[in-house]
Amino acid sequence: MDFGTSEPMLQALRASVAAAQTVQLTGMPEARLSLAQSTVHLAMAPKSNAVITGIDEAMADVRAGAVGEVPAYLRYGRYAGAEKLGNAVGDRYPHAAPDGVLEQQYPPDALVGKDYYRPTQRVGERALRELLAKLRRTLRSG
Structure with a gap:
């Protein structure tokens, strides 16, 4: 799978x-x-406001407190007692995966499935749209 x-x-x-x-x-x-x-x-160059729209939506969610907690396995775990809290337990290393991408939840539960960046069908973003769809399918294939 090409994630260019x-x-x-x-x-x-x-x-x-x-x-x-x-x-x-x-x-x-x-x-x-x-x-x-x-x-x-x-x-x-092709123009789009998809990036700034996504940033604005994400910032609005942060201001509204709609962010949730970072999944425990992604939290820092190099200290005494981290494992007891579940921190860094079960984290998988995508760099070791054949495509550098693997199914794993990165956003907090409250944001699973929320897509802030939605590339348009315009020339400059069409390839990104297709790539992002592949990435999202891989990440969410659980």
């Missing part, structure tokens, strides 16, 4: 960071070409 990345979003981030570094390292007026190229790249 969203290349258009990474390209836009790389262009922005490169332009900022160019300004910092070479200054103006030399950096104006890098700034112009980055500006054109970002202006032409």
